[in-house]
Structures are given as C-alpha cells and as structure tokens.
Amino acid sequence: MSARQYFELLARLPARVWLQAAVGLIGFIVLAVLGFAVIAGVVAFIVLAILGYKAKAWIAGLFGATAPPARTRGKVIDDVHYEIVERNDNEGR
16 A cells, blocks of 8 residues: 555545544643643652752751850870981981
C-alpha cells in the first residue's frame, strides 16, 4: 500500500470518526499539559519549602542573641623534650 492509498482510505472515513479523533487529540493534549503542570507545581512547592526553611534558619541566626561557643583549652602534654641547636654558618669552614 502506498501513501496515496492511505490518504484515500482516510478521506473515506465519516465525519463522526474525524470529530472523535479531534476530541481525543485535544483531550490528550489537555491531560499532558495538566500532568506537566502538576509535576511543575509539586517541584515548585518543594523548592519553596526548602528556601523557606533556609531563610528561617538564616533570619534566626541573624537576629538570634546566641553567643558563639566558648573556646576550650586543650590538655597540655608536658613529656616532650626539645633541644635547641644553634647553627653558625662559619663553623666547619
């Protein structure tokens, strides 16, 4: 069957079939657009929730009166022996 025969076959279809096909295509497009809109809406909600949480933490840190943690002194180990050796460049020449 050639392409011309397919077009002739389609041309013989009644108007009711063409209308059903058109309504079905429009319905498919509407469902696809709504599906993408729902996915985009969910993603936008998640992004806004994350940004809101981060903004809340940032503002709380900005206006919070919490002092920075105090430094703790580490334990000093005193069992190391050092020997200081002075080097003179003129020695050995």
